Amino acid sequence: MEEGVKNIEQIKSKVERALSPEERERIDTDQPVSNFKQQKLEKEALKNWDLFYKRNGTRFFKDRHWTTREFYELAVDCSQDDSGIKKQVKILEVGCGVGNAIFPLLEENPHMFVYACDFSPRAVQFVKDNPLYDPDRCHAFQCDATVDDLTENIPSRSIDAVTMIFVLSAILPSKMSSAIRNISRVLKPGGIILFRDYGIYDHAMLRFSKGHKLQENFYVRQDGTRAYFFSLDFISQLFSTEDFEIETNEFVHRSTVNKKEGIDVPRIFVQGRFRKKS
Secondary structure (H helix, E strand, O other): OOOOEEEEEEEEEOOOOOOOHHHHHHHHHOOOOOHHHHHHHHHOHHHHHHHHHHHHOOOOOOOOOOHHHHOHHHOHHHHEOOOOOEOOEEEEEEOOOOOOOHHHHHHHOOOEEEEEEEOOHHHHHHHHHOOOOOOOOEEEEEOOOOOOOHHHOOOOOOEEEEEEEOOHHHOOHHHHHHHHHHHHOOEEEEEEEEEEEEEOOOHHHHOOOOOOEEEOOEEEOOOOOEEEOEOHHHHHHHHHHOOEEEEEEEEEEEEEEEOOOOEEEEEEEEEEEEEEOO
8 A cells, every 4th residue: 555545444334425515416417328328338248347357357456355354254263053063154256256355265264165156257267267266165157147047057045145245236227136136046045145335425436427327326437347336225125125134234434545645535335234034
């Protein structure tokens, strides 16, 4: 981390970030792009994500060593059953990218088996090419979670926990329910979805200039990839409609401060735990 830059300790709350009058006006007056462009982006979604990984390789994202801190369900001690005997915990990582979350998990927990899937075939190949990839402990495959049958790669109702970290935001909002419904088929009754994604009014959302808005809270980046920014109400309705109990659902507020440049960048994420009803 550069000198003069630090991350302020994150704060969790139910409160959205307050907008300035200028920010509110910019959001309210921004108009969506044409339906033709939106349809074109949807058709080219796989190509755009594959190009993203072609350009960036394995260098873009840092390894996510924070997942066991934020989600105790992924910690090593949670792999014990009631008798204290170690058991194999089965995890599904949806939107695994190049493995920045799964490989730290596999190193920390020798009793974990991870299924890992991603929309991009190139990303999946990066996972398989990683020296830490062990077919006895990990199975990576390409899929579109909104339409593909996950049971072709994963036994039905066999997964203890699903991680969805900055993945649902890349999906067309009208298809998000289909993805959750599809994922639910491989999750055990009582299993849990561990979720983290972009929150509404995150700095990344407010940086979009006009001509990038697709729908309310849904934007396209310069490279053609897309991002949705979630409110707590949207997330609550999305998961409860698909028969999940909401255990936690909150904003994570963080700030990246550069004292030398006089910059304070407010980051806002949504984090939650959603339990499949038995």
